[in-house]
Amino acid sequence: MKSIKILQKSVFILAIAAAFTACKSSTDSEEKEAKSQTEDSSEMGLKDYYEDYFPMGVAVAPNSVKGKSAELIKKEYNSITPENVMKMGPIHPEKDKFYWEDADLLAEFAKENNLKMRGHALVWHQQTGGWIFKNENGGKVSKEELLKRMKNHIDSVVPRYSDIIYAWDVVNEAVADDSTKVYRESEWLEIAGKDFLVKAFEYAREADPNVKLFYNDYNAIIPEKRDRIIELLKYLQQNNAPIDGVGIQAHWSIHSPSEEELREALDLYSELGLEIQITELDVSLYPWEKERRELKEGESDEFTPELEQKQIEAYDMFFRVFRDYKDVITGVTFWNISDRYSWLDTYPVAGRKNYPLLFDENFERKKAYEKVVEFETQPETKTP
Template sequence: MRPRRTLVIGLAVVAALSGGATTTAVAGRPASPPSQDSTLRALADRHRLAIGTAIDVDALDDPQYRQIAGTDFSTVTAENVMKWEVLEPVRGQYDWSQAEKFMAFAKSNDQRVRGHVLVWNNQLPAWLTEGVADGSITKTELRGILRNHVKTVAGHFKGRIWQWDVVNEAVTDSFDATDGRIGYKGFWAQNLGPGYVADAFRWAREADPKALLFYNDYNIDAFGDGGPLDKTQFVYDMVRDLRRKGVPIDGVGSQAHLSTRYGNYSAFQLADMHLRFAKLGVATALTEVDVRNLLPETQTGDTVNPLLQAQAYDYAALLQGCLASRQCISYTVWGFDDGRSWTNTWDFGSGPGREALATIRDASYQPKLAYRALQAELAWAGPPLVLPRVTQPPGR
């Protein structure tokens, strides 16, 4: 999770019920007019768009959290309990208890599940990273361990996962590229080479023939100049080349962790990303949406309200970009309340000040301007510019 460094095009400030490029509302409108009492789930269903959130399993013990999570969203992602360090803390001993608690919650609310994550460089169990570091796990053995993990986890949840984040954050950013170009990074590339990406998708498909298999990353929300430091272009080329080789990649997930301190993309730039990936034959999804604000030292209505308005613009623009492409099939916020956001404790390392207030509800679960902006976009968007989502078949 890195801070967003976007192309600054001017900080747009909008009202809570702002319109946009996708707000033509004609045929297909619900029989009764939408209102602020409409859930995001009900509004998104008009477009056959899945609207989702990451779930903190421990927070499900809070009745209010549980009620909102169960009614406002049609898809859910486990924030942490499907990650390797949680599932296999001791080598060879899988603990499915927390993940199954999450799965039971999703089933009880008729929600589709995004599986997160099969292969990532972070949150790995100590026995794995220390074994590689001290040489007790060889490179050959490591590949077998990875294959076993992917097939074991995907196989355990076979038939219950809609989308899997198969490989997560595999490539560098422009600001940390060491040789003047984007490339592969992290534990798996260093130890197995970039071929592990194709391997992981093939193993996941063998384990679950029906799940949609996604590559997931941050800072790929819009294309840059197409050059060697354009991360989105690198991911586009990677997906294109792997699909040409028959690797079963079904979708690309853009995490969309934004910050108002860096300015904003336009909905046109965001739509362009989704539409260009769609031409490769893959679905797209917004998988971890939140928009941070750099908090002023003295927080008053005069200082915070403009930040919340700018935040609402970003949430709405991301949704507009998604709605522009029928292949953008889900929009997931990374937690929905400010009280539990991961941004509250993360060191972004990008200068003085604290970045927080990143979600669509405040710490008391009250809807913020961002929530109202999402409601408005979903309520008033319609044909001819916004059409129902296209069903993405799993690749072979």
């Protein structure tokens, strides 16, 4: 009888030990899974969260592709756009002189790190290099000569990067800010008329039959300018220009655009049968201003908790809409990497710090970042 009790006691102890081992194993497994999820989240970048939606890109300069900023680019993005170095002035400063070094550097960085690359921009009224509009006597060139020079520029630049650039902003900002006009007054328009728009796309298609060709502009959501941009796009289509898409610069703010304005614009652009790319996204803390000015006395540029919350809400809304339109939006690109540097720090108000991006001055993710990636995968897609 005593031996039976001892045996029963031993079985009971063994059962408890087994249960403890199973419980510990289950706890260890849960801890490992939680740790793995945390590690996976820390390893994911914007490109990974949006893998099933569209490429996530960023505008870069030569000094961006080294050090900490380079590591952030590689982790977070799968596309880059040269901020300035491929514009006509920097890359083609004189009629018979090209400066390739900076553009080549960015192209090599993209290739080495398996990044897509957008080209920006072939034809623009700014940063042109004034030589393109002047003849040997210092007067205006003829239309024929201007189009010849445009073609030479495009034929020189586009094929050089055809192995890495998948899309070009062919014409940039050709719609007027003046609501009484459609086309911006520029030397392009003055000398060549509207033909320069069509010819730019024709030359770009001849230079690279496979690259995507975009028209790019700002304030493209504001109804009165939106409608004039659509008029330009229809003109291009009616004249058989080989245009593939429209680039919406998206220099927006915590004040605008509204969700209704954004959705209406995306519907109207998509009705043209064009791809849509968000090409220059940042979210300013201040209302839109066009003219440059100095910081006024008493004007604050502090990034307050209230402004931070409004920015979080704006980014949340914008990306919620982008996800709804994933069938027509084929890329989203931020304009600059972090709040350490933004073009908005000097424009339109000199000396006013802005904080428009998803990473702070130390390249750390802001709360707005967490909101942008806080969504269920594959929500219902908006059908235009």
